[in-house]
Amino acid sequence: MKKTARVVLIVLIILSNLLCANMVKGDDTNDDGPITNDILKSESWEVAGNQAPRVSAGAAIVMDVQSGRVLYEKNAYKRSSIASTTKIMTAIVALENGSDGEDVIVSKKAASIWGSRVGLKMGKIYKLGNLLNALMIRSGNDAAIAIAEHVGGSVEAFAEMMNRKAAEIGATNTNFVTPHGLDAPQHYSTPYDLALITQYALKNKKFCKIVSTKSSTFEGNPINNTNEMLSLYPGADGVKTGYTGQAGRCLVTSATHSGWRIISVVLNCSTRSVRAQSSKILLDYAFGNYKIYEYLKKGGQISQVGIHKGLSNAVGICSDKDISIPLKKDEADRIKVEYDIPKTLEAPIQKGCRIGTVNYVLDGKVLASTDVKSTATIKRKDFYYYFDRIFKTWARLVHQH
Template sequence: ASTTKIMTAIIALENGNLDDIVKVSKNAASIWGSTIHLTAGEEVSLRELMYGLLLCSGNDAAIAISEHIAGSVEEFLKMMNRKAEEIGAYNTHFTSPHGLDGTGHYSTAYDLAVITRYALNNPVFNEIVRTKSITIGKRYMANTNEMLAGYEGADGVKTGYTGKAGRCLVTSATRDGRRFISVVLFCDSRHQRALSSKQILDYAFANYHYRTIINSEYIGMLPVYKGFEKSVPVYVEKNVTMPLTESEYQSLYTKISLPSEVIAPIRERDFVGTLSVYLNDEILCESVIRAGKSIKKKNILEYLVDVFIAWLKLMRES
């Protein structure tokens, strides 16, 4: 379905210039389904095509964008599928940039959420998908996403429909600094997809709150072998915050993986271990543990002096 166009937009925004002028081919102008009525030979900006793609779900815009960015639809599809794998949408494969039903063209609700989360990191994508309507040149374009007008905080993303996929809707909504993505597929009507989306988002806003589950902080000292200092301070590299229900938050537990000692020389920020947070015995997230300072390695003479001093101390004690 046209939720495919989220990935089409990602590739276009990362590889094109919105001020580019695109000459529409016969191939783009002749595509069926939802269109923005492009004509062969027409020259239009990539910006206008992007709005036509994401607001009006223009299949012709999708083809024109593909040919402009990659030279052909086939090459553009290679870029789409590489990006899907790169960002973790492993159960997705594209055989068109517009999403019309086709053999081997598939995705999942989870993968579409992953793709959308990635796309929403792009400020231009955000600007386009939250737009309710716009006029560029002589072309007026209205957003097909009914959630923008009917749900508090809705700020995107993309509708879709084919005979096999049914009515589909990927929605983003933000309230009080919390942003959630919902994905509904195979709905019978626009009303059903909007209602289902609202129910998912209502549940998320009522039950999920951002929790800091990993703090970036020093967590102790790690013994150093053959170093000028006997131990090195180690710290957790990054803070991790994510939305969790209260019951999920209370069920979290942490495991720290560190060696019994590290061998000098040690450089500040060297990797020394991992802190893992678990939920239901599965890793929820991880953060790297690093050395907090540099420690030089003793040369052989300095090491032998240490051994001799230790031996003398042992002899005195005996």
């Protein structure tokens, strides 16, 4: 009997060690060594070359923030585990449905979650704004649970909010189960969807401020951003790291140069060094090979359209939005502008009404499109207009005689 018990104990110890060995580590874990500037010194924008880059990431993408144009992709539409890059959506849902000063009471579930943590205490009250910093800077899983329960009422209800927002953004190949991203069978996204979600999130100024912060404090203790690119890549200004055993090392980066902002996503990298170097290669490729071409300014007059039976013979037309597209030089030579605008319009015309569209097309693919709107209100020539014309003509003739 004692021998059997001893065998069972040994088996349990072995299983426990195996479980610990395979346990998902938090984003802050630096188990594969520090990243040095030497890793990012190889190549520059000027020598990045026109050839599509090769990266060790399992899946990746580069996207222009303004136009949404994809500049590079590798398995970009394949469903993958995304680890703590999940927290990009957690943050934006919280920012849109809560305010910094709200009190958040920490539950047992939040306080006891494993992985990357900031040490929240069960029953203690924290401000939502402080928890958002802990979420995105220190990648606190406990902060993620606390935020989800406060904003959504429960983790499950908050996940539904995340999924509704993903659908609204257009991230249709994404499903969220948790607010922290620890491995779960039905929790997934793609590089493309993550880029779309990030593109949306970067419109929020408060989000941008948090994810660009290198270091801060939480409850009097210093916290450093888990995003190595903020310190290693010139112009890097976000966004979020991730790491689980299933997802590997993940990183969503935004970087800005000369007013041009792009997003890179790398998933399933073997080490932090690999994800940093893969991100650098992709950013260098985009900045080194593409240039922003500005075609239209919102509100800027494009042309005029004739008006039939209007008090004016023509009305100005303008773009409904800015059109700026990142292009390689040879692409800029090939891009075509297609106008879908009528030659004449029937009065009356209201200022701001949609007149048509302008499309910018490269090799048969629409890269950018905008509605074209009228710049003024043009009234129609009615009975009173013609009567007035006849009366004035008659009066002039009488006066002449």
